[in-house]
Amino acid sequence: MSRNVLAIGGHIGDMDLTSGPTLAKLVLEGANATIVALTAGERGHPRLSPAEYRLQKVAEGEAFATAIGADFMVLGHSEGFLPDSDEVALELATIIREKQPDTVITHWRHSKQRDHEHAARLAERARYLADLPMDHELPRHAVRTFLYGENAEDLESFEPSAYVPIPDEAFYRWVSAIRHQAFARGETDGFRHIDYYTALMTLRGCLAGYPRACAFTDHYAQNESRYSCQPPNRRALGRNSGSAPGDEKDRPRAGSIPFRNDCVGGRARDGKTCAVSPVDSRRRSDRAE
Ligand SMILES: [Zn+2]
Numbered sequence: 001m002s003r004n005v006l007a008i009g010g011h012i013g014d015m016d017l018t019s020g021p022t023l024a025k026l027v028l029e030g031a032n033a034t035i036v037a038l039t040a041g042e043r044g045h046p047r048l049s050p051a052e053y054r055l056q057k058v059a060e061g062e063a064f065a066t067a068i069g070a071d072f073m074v075l076g077h078s079e080g081f082l083p084d085s086d087e088v089a090l091e092l093a094t095i096i097r098e099k100q101p102d103t104v105i106t107h108w109r110h111s112k113q114r115d116h117e118h119a120a121r122l123a124e125r126a127r128y129l130a131d132l133p134m135d136h137e138l139p140r141h142a143v144r145t146f147l148y149g150e151n152a153e154d155l156e157s158f159e160p161s162a163y164v165p166i167p168d169e170a171f172y173r174w175v176s177a178i179r180h181q182a183f184a185r186g187e188t189d190g191f192r193h194i195d196y197y198t199a200l201m202t203l204r205g206c207l208a209g210y211p212r213a214c215a216f217t218d219h220y221a222q223n224e225s226r227y228s229c230q231p232p233n234r235r236a237l238g239r240n241s242g243s244a245p246g247d248e249k250d251r252p253r254a255g256s257i258p259f260r261n262d263c264v265g266g267r268a269r270d271g272k273t274c275a276v277s278p279v280d281s282r283r284r285s286d287r288a289e
Pocket residue numbers: 010011014041113116
């Protein structure tokens with residue numbers, strides 16, 4: 001299981017919604033979790049000024065993290081103007097070197113929000129830079145697993161490759177914590193975020209064979225032709241056509257990169273302990289850059 005997970009979002013609240021239930025579950029299992037927001041998301045209130053809303057968002061983000069047992073950090077970048085630059089990636093890389101996560105979660109790469117797309121690319125770049133030999137006061141750190149979460153604003157071409165079952169205790173801890181965020185209650189943009197993500201957990205749970213689940217995808221799964229991975233969504237949805245995840249025809253092809261599609265940080269459906277992903281960062285770094 002994951003022992004140390006870092007979730008990187010464009011705005012305060014993004015990772016709370018997409019990966020919050022998973023972070024709550026992992027914390028309950030003894031892991032350390034940290035939520036990093038690259039901007040506060042301070043421009044999202046219809047009446048409050050950005051300065052006023054920033055104060056509220058930071059307080060809400062801190063309260064949410066505390067309630068699920070995670071650490072919380074917000075960087076000082078401006079909502080709507082998050083640069084996709086090495087300078088910001090190095091900021092994140094330093095956090096990765098400090099926190100030493102085995103798992104990083106961020107936005108899916110394609111979004112109607114530019115800050116989200118930049119956050120995904122910054123997190124990818126930061127993972128690479130954190131493991132790059134360079135003059136740095138902190139030692140290198142290799143992130144083993146890199147996952148993109150499912151977000152209502154980042155749906156273009158998102159296809160799940162991993163499902164995390166969310167037990168009741170983690171779900172209720174998450175829903176209790178997220179209710180204290182005004183935007184999640186729909187008070188800023190009118191969108192029923194809590195209802196949406198609760199229903200999504202039920203939907204993903206139906207597809208994965210759990211009461212509730214969160215869906216993620218990983219870098220390799222989305223680069224199937226480049227990395228010779230099996231199409232993960234077809235494996236995940238295979239139960240609808242009579243095969244369960246783990247059935248012979250659902251296993252990765254010989255020579256492909258093996259990873260589990262049906263759990264993260266818990267137990268696989270066959271009862272065996274399930275690693276988040278066996279893909280190590282050295283392979284990823286060698287290939288991706
Ligand atoms: Zn956002």
